[in-house]
Structures are given as structure tokens and as C-alpha cells.
Amino acid sequence: MSSYVVYVVGAGLLLVVGVHGALTARHLVRLILALNVMSGGVFLALIAISARGAGSAAGPDPVPQALVLTGIVVAVSITAFVLALARRIHALSGRTSLSEEDLE
Amino acid sequence: MIVTMVLLPFLGGCLAFLLRRTAPFVAVLGAASVAATAAMLAVGVWRSGPRIYAIGGWGAPIGIELVADGLSAIMLLTSAVVVLAVSVYSIGYHEHDDSDAWHPGEGFWPLALILWGALNVLFLSADVFNLYVALELMTLAAVGLVVLSGGEAALMAAMRYALAAFAASMMYLLGVAILYGAYGRLDLDGLATVVSPEPAAFVAAALIGGALLLKTALFPLHFWLPRAHAAAPAPVSALLSSLVVTGSFYLFLRLWTGVFSTIAVPAAGQFVGALGAGAILWGSLQALRQQHLKVMIAYSTVAQVGYLFLPIPLLTSAATTPDGALLWGIDAWNGGIYHAISHALAKAAMFLAAGTIVHALGSDRIVGISGIARQLPITTYAFGIAGMTLIGLPPSGGFVAKWLLLSAAFASGQWWWAVVILAGGVLTAGYIFLVLGQELSLAGTDQPVELSKVPRSMEYAAFSLAVASLLLGLRVIEPIALLQAGLPFVEGG
Numbered sequence: 001m002s003s004y005v006v007y008v009v010g011a012g013l014l015l016v017v018g019v020h021g022a023l024t025a026r027h028l029v030r031l032i033l034a035l036n037v038m039s040g041g042v043f044l045a046l047i048a049i050s051a052r053g054a055g056s057a058a059g060p061d062p063v064p065q066a067l068v069l070t071g072i073v074v075a076v077s078i079t080a081f082v083l084a085l086a087r088r089i090h091a092l093s094g095r096t097s098l099s100e101e102d103l104e
Numbered sequence: 105m106i107v108t109m110v111l112l113p114f115l116g117g118c119l120a121f122l123l124r125r126t127a128p129f130v131a132v133l134g135a136a137s138v139a140a141t142a143a144m145l146a147v148g149v150w151r152s153g154p155r156i157y158a159i160g161g162w163g164a165p166i167g168i169e170l171v172a173d174g175l176s177a178i179m180l181l182t183s184a185v186v187v188l189a190v191s192v193y194s195i196g197y198h199e200h201d202d203s204d205a206w207h208p209g210e211g212f213w214p215l216a217l218i219l220w221g222a223l224n225v226l227f228l229s230a231d232v233f234n235l236y237v238a239l240e241l242m243t244l245a246a247v248g249l250v251v252l253s254g255g256e257a258a259l260m261a262a263m264r265y266a267l268a269a270f271a272a273s274m275m276y277l278l279g280v281a282i283l284y285g286a287y288g289r290l291d292l293d294g295l296a297t298v299v300s301p302e303p304a305a306f307v308a309a310a311l312i313g314g315a316l317l318l319k320t321a322l323f324p325l326h327f328w329l330p331r332a333h334a335a336a337p338a339p340v341s342a343l344l345s346s347l348v349v350t351g352s353f354y355l356f357l358r359l360w361t362g363v364f365s366t367i368a369v370p371a372a373g374q375f376v377g378a379l380g381a382g383a384i385l386w387g388s389l390q391a392l393r394q395q396h397l398k399v400m401i402a403y404s405t406v407a408q409v410g411y412l413f414l415p416i417p418l419l420t421s422a423a424t425t426p427d428g429a430l431l432w433g434i435d436a437w438n439g440g441i442y443h444a445i446s447h448a449l450a451k452a453a454m455f456l457a458a459g460t461i462v463h464a465l466g467s468d469r470i471v472g473i474s475g476i477a478r479q480l481p482i483t484t485y486a487f488g489i490a491g492m493t494l495i496g497l498p499p500s501g502g503f504v505a506k507w508l509l510l511s512a513a514f515a516s517g518q519w520w521w522a523v524v525i526l527a528g529g530v531l532t533a534g535y536i537f538l539v540l541g542q543e544l545s546l547a548g549t550d551q552p553v554e555l556s557k558v559p560r561s562m563e564y565a566a567f568s569l570a571v572a573s574l575l576l577g578l579r580v581i582e583p584i585a586l587l588q589a590g591l592p593f594v595e596g597g
Contacts, residue, residue, distance in 0.1 A: 078240070078244065085251065085259060
């Protein structure tokens with residue numbers, strides 16, 4: 001039960017840090033990192049759900065673990081793509097943040 | 105048959121990546137055969153009800169099931185028709201100069217086919233996690249397509265789109281985690297029976313709903329859409345504005361009337377409807393202000409997305425009122441989906457027509473297209489007919505959709521949505537006629553502008569989509585009958 005609490009609290013903290021970062025960061029790499037921290041929080045929440053069954057005879061629930069694996073694959077692909085995009089933006093325009101002037 | 109709908113586009117996507125030169129033919133062939141399969145599936149669902157396919161023989165709740173009901177079938181058919189037309193169009197659009205240099209067209213075919221495969225998975229999936237994977241695959245392919253034109257504006261737009269989508273996908277996944285934590289299952293049908301009004305369900309609904317609103321770009325979460333859709337190459341804009349937006353709306357509708365139907369309170373429905381109304385007014389006003397054709401059409405998408413969410417408050421109130429489902433729920437449901445499919449066809453036609461004009465003129469300033477109707481009559485025709493559907497003039501599909509929504513709004517006593525629907529129609533007419541007026545204008549035709557040659561296939565692809573959106577208004581009975589197969593809120597539907 002104690003590890004479950006650690007997971008839940010940890011997931012909550014990571015989520016708060018990630019959301020705060022995503023809302024305040026301007027540099028693209030910081031933004032991407034913040035979103036990754038946020039996704040870490042989500043994955044930990046799923047692990048926490050899996051850990052609830054850890055003490056019982058059935059053992060940890062495997063379904064959330066499978067979900068986390070898929071989630072990690074998705075997050076890694078998006079991160080890789082967005083990082084490549086950020087490099088390309090930097091190479092083309094020398095900018096490291098999203099332009100604000102064209103936002104309506 | 106269901107598996108073909110998923111396998112063929114992905115297989116085509118891989119082949120298109122490997123074969124490069126013959127990719128366009130792979131795509132058109134694949135699109136044609138999937139369109140035929142979709143039509144067969146639609147007839148099958150219409151005649152004998154929803155179909156279920158358990159992948160690998162593993163059924164719910166652990167395994168993955170693909171389910172085709174009336175709503176899925178009509179969405180599959182619509183997207184197959186759009187993809188077929190866009191493929192034919194793109195052959196002309198991406199014509200090679202036979203050099204060995206890398207060409208944006210080479211990136212277009214694999215990504216477009218994978219995007220389509222992901223959409224088909226989305227329309228067929230029956231559990232919240234498989235839907236998540238489909239949604240992500242669709243988003244990644246869509247962002248990749250936006251980048252294809254390669255300019256700085258496109259990269260920035262793609263970046264904003266990708267980051268917004270990333271944040272939304274994490275919100276969605278957290279919602280799924282909470283659902284699983286509370287109820288221990290992921291399949292839509294099973295969840296619908298166990299979800300009850302309690303904090304966990306409300307938090308999950310808010311997270312998943314918010315994520316989908318962001319992905320559908322409902323006002324005020326539309327900030328990423330206009331630039332992304334306008335900066336992409338024309339065939340891509342057509343796919344994004346007509347299909348990708350519809351895909352995430354489909355998911356919202358499916359979850360709202362399924363999993364979350366027991367906890368969807370009328371206040372939440374009114375809130376979503378109010379956002380939709382805001383989208384219609386704000387998007388249309390912005391569209392009127394634009395000087396570039398593609399940006400204008402992109403803002404028109406922001407406005408039309410608003411219409412997609414107007415049925416939500418009507419459906420919610422129908423579910424909580426005795427006999428509401430029969431009195432106006434079915435009309436609202438049919439109207440919303442009818443709007444989704446006629447908008448998908450018309451918006452694709454409009455972006456393709458705009459692409460033809462840009463292709464010919466080399467610029468998309470609205471003042472510059474003066475008198476283009478003489479040189480490109482078919483394209484102008486396509487633009488005009490698509491515009492009719494968006495405005496909702498009879499006998500187009502848009503007219504049927506608005507008529508159904510209006511009668512649902514009046515039957516439920518929520519007349520304020522009717523006001524929004526009508527006001528939106530007037531504003532839409534404003535920006536459509538602004539463009540048509542320029543196209544048909546005779547001013548400046550003394551010195552005809554130099555136009556680059558446009559392949560006929562491009563003009564006719566846009567035209568046939570526009571005509572399809574018009575025909576939807578002339579043959580209403582079959583699509584509506586198809587939609588009744590597997591209705592979520594009528595027992596034994």
C-alpha cells in the first residue's frame with residue numbers, strides 16, 4: 001500500500017510541474033521537456049493503478065502496464081518528431097520560441 | 105471486410121513509401137478499392153445491423169474489437185470518397201519534373217494513406233485505449249503533412265499543432281487511466297453500463313472531453329488550426345479540414361452519447377453548445393476579415409466546427425427529458441452527423457478548388473482572383489456549390505443538416521441555438537459571396553492574367569466532391585436510414 005501512495009503522490013507532483021512548465025515556458029526545448037514531464041506523471045498514475053493489486057494473490061494488474069508501454073512509444077515518437085521540427089525551425093529562422101504575432 | 109478497411113490504407117502507405125514513383129497509382133487504386141469496400145460495408149450494416157470483429161479472436165473486455173455501426177459506416181464511406189478525390193487531385197498537383205531531387209509529393213502519399221488508415225481505425229475502434237492510439241497516429245501523420253510545404257510559416261504552424269496535440273493526448277490518456285482505475289475496463293459498451301455520476305467519472309469526462317475539444321479545435325481552443333490548415337499544401341488542407349477535424353468530433357460524439365451519457369448533465373451540454381456558438385460567430389467574422397483565400401477557408405472550418413457541437417446540448421437535454429430522444433434527439437443526432445459529412449465533402453472541395461486557383465495564379469490573395477471564372481469555370485463552379493452546402497442553401501446536404509438541427513432546436517424549446525444557426529448561415533453567405541463575387545467579377549478582365557496550366561483532373565476532382573455534397577441533400581433517406589443502425593440512445597435501434 002505504501003508504494004501505491006508514493007506513486008500517486010509522485011504522479012501528482014510530476015503532473016503539476018509539467019503543466020506549470022507547459023504554461024510558462026517559451027523556449028521550445030523547455031516546452032517539449034515540460035510536456036514530457038507531464039507525460040511522465042500520466043504514466044506514473046497508470047503504474048499506480050497497476051500497483052494497487054501488488055499485494056494480492058493476482059499480482060500487479062498487467063493492463064495498465066501495457067497501456068504505459070504504448071503511451072511511452074507514442075510520447076517518444078511525438079518527442080522525436082517535435083525535436084526535429086524545433087531544430088529545423090532554428091536552422092531556418094534562428095528562432096527558439098513560437099512566434100506570437102501571428103496568433104489571432 | 106472490416107479488417108480490409110484498416111489493413112489496406114496502412115499497406116498502401118508502406119508501399120507508397122517504398123515505391124515512390126508509382127505511389128500515386130498505389131494510392132488511387134487503394135482508395136478506390138477501400139471506397140468500394142466501405143460502400144459494401146455500409147449496405148451490409150444498413151441491411152443487417154452493426155458488425156463486430158474481434159481481432160485475433162480475443163473479444164471485449166480484454167481483447168480489441170472493431171465495431172462498424174451506422175455512424176462508423178457513414179464516416180468510413182465519406183472519408184473514402186474524400187481520399188479518393190484528393191488522390192486523383194494530388195496526381196496533378198504533385199506532377200513531377202522528373203528530376204531525382206526529393207519532392208514534397210513523395211512525402212505526401214505515405215503520410216496521407218497512413219492518416220487515412222488511422223482515421224479508419226478511429227471510426228471502427230470500440231475501446232477507449234485503441235481510440236487513443238488511433239488518435240495519436242492520426243495526429244502524427246497530420247502534423248507530418250503540414251510540414252510538407254517546408255516554409256517557416258508551415259514549420260511554426262506544425263510546431264504549434266504538434267505541441268497542442270501532445271498536451272491533449274496526455275490529458276486524454278490521464279482520463280483513460282482514471283476510467284480504468286475506477287471501473288477496471290476500457291471497452292465502450294462495458295464502460296457505458298458501469299460509469300455513474302461520481303467524482304472519478306466527472307474528472308475523466310472533463311479531461312477526455314477537453315482533450316478532444318482541443319484536437320477538434322473548438323473555439324476558443326482553435327488557435328492552432330487556421331495557420332496549420334492554411335500553410336499546408338492544398339490536398340493536405342483538404343484532408344485536415346474535412347477529415348481530421350471530423351475524426352476527433354466523431355470520438356467526442358461517440359463518448360458523449362456512449363460512455364459518458366449517464367453523467368452528461370444539461371449544464372455541460374449547454375456549455376459545449378455555447379462554445380460551438382462562439383466558434384460559429386468568431387470563426388465567420390474572422391473569415392470575413394481575411395485577405396488570403398486559404399486562411400479564409402481555414403477560419404470557415406473553425407466556424408463549421410461550431411455547428412458540429414450544436415447537437416450536443418440538444419442530445420443532452422433529450423436524454424434527460426421523457427420522450428426527448430424521439431421528439432428531437434434523433435433529429436439532433438442525424439443533423440449533427442449530416443452536417444459532419446456534408447461539411448467534410450464541401451470543405452475538401454473548397455480547399456481543392458482554392459488549391460487549383462493558387463496553382464494557376466501563384467498567389468492566393470482574394471483581390472487577385474478577380475475574373476478567374478472565365479479561365480477556370482469548373483473550379484469556380486466547384487467553389488460555388490461547396491459554398492452552397494456550407495451556407496445551407498437548398499437542396500444541398502448542408503441545408504438538410506441545418507433543417508434537422510433547427511427543428512430539433514425548436515422541438516426542444518432551445519430556440520437560441522436556432523438563432524445561432526441562422527446567423528451563422530448569413531455570415532457564411534457573406535464570406536462565400538465575397539470570394540464568388542471576385543471570381544465572377546468582370547473588372548480587370550481587359551488584360552487577362554497569365555495562368556499556369558492546370559490539369560483537368562484537379563478541376564474535376566474538386567467539382568465531383570462539391571457535387572457529392574449537393575447530392576447528399578437530394579438523397580436523404582438512405583444515409584439517414586443507415587445512421588439508425590446502432591443508435592446509441594434508442595433500445596434495439
